[in-house]
Amino acid sequence: MAVEQVATDITRTYRVCSFGARWYCRLYHRARIEGLEHLPRDGRVLLAANHTTWLDILLLGGFVPRHVAFVARDTLAQWGWLRWTMEQCRAILIKRGAGDRGAVREMVAHLEAEDCVAIFPEGTRSRDGSLQEIKGGVLMAAKLGAAPIVPVGIQGGHRAWGRGMTLPLPRKLVVRFGAPIPSNDPQAVEKLSAALRALSGQG
Numbered sequence: 001m002a003v004e005q006v007a008t009d010i011t012r013t014y015r016v017c018s019f020g021a022r023w024y025c026r027l028y029h030r031a032r033i034e035g036l037e038h039l040p041r042d043g044r045v046l047l048a049a050n051h052t053t054w055l056d057i058l059l060l061g062g063f064v065p066r067h068v069a070f071v072a073r074d075t076l077a078q079w080g081w082l083r084w085t086m087e088q089c090r091a092i093l094i095k096r097g098a099g100d101r102g103a104v105r106e107m108v109a110h111l112e113a114e115d116c117v118a119i120f121p122e123g124t125r126s127r128d129g130s131l132q133e134i135k136g137g138v139l140m141a142a143k144l145g146a147a148p149i150v151p152v153g154i155q156g157g158h159r160a161w162g163r164g165m166t167l168p169l170p171r172k173l174v175v176r177f178g179a180p181i182p183s184n185d186p187q188a189v190e191k192l193s194a195a196l197r198a199l200s201g202q203g
Helices: 011-029 055-064 074-078 081-086 101-112 136-144 157-163 188-199
Strands: 032-034 045-050 068-073 092-094 117-120 148-154 174-177
Touching: 011 055, 011 081, 032 092, 045 055, 045 101, 045 136, 045 188, 055 092, 055 136, 055 148, 055 157, 055 174, 068 074, 068 174, 074 081, 074 092, 092 101, 101 136, 136 148, 136 188, 174 188
Parallel strands: 032 174, 045 117, 045 148, 068 092, 068 117
Antiparallel strands: 148 174
């Protein structure tokens, strides 16, 4: 699959956002990070995390010790300042509710450039904190990009700033990284779902 070259450098904007996110989560949410040794410090890797709050992005961007290219829905780019920030942070925009081949190609391009890509495979935030169905795009991108999938379980997000909440509350957040799952594993989706449940405290 031919892909175009993409920018994967760590910009000044990304560094500032990462620094601010890290200290905000540490001080306000007493964030605890576990299992970071499972994350390769270089080379291609796809992070797959459960999604219950906008704080998930701050947690991964703030505590993963390398550049993270987030996959985000394109509707977020309707605000000019946020579009600029996402562009500066090398985010990958995807059309919600559609099989966006362009976004998959861009994810693969980042992986082939030895970047770290983060995706929320449920596709949208959970309303009650429980894990939803895993979409197929995560496995497709990982296979095409020949990248391992590192599951990331985030616990406490829906209590800190869940859907329907106006402002975040000072609830404790825990982030757990699991062992990588080979993308060519025939049971990769099942193993990812089980890992996300266990890491986020759901089983």
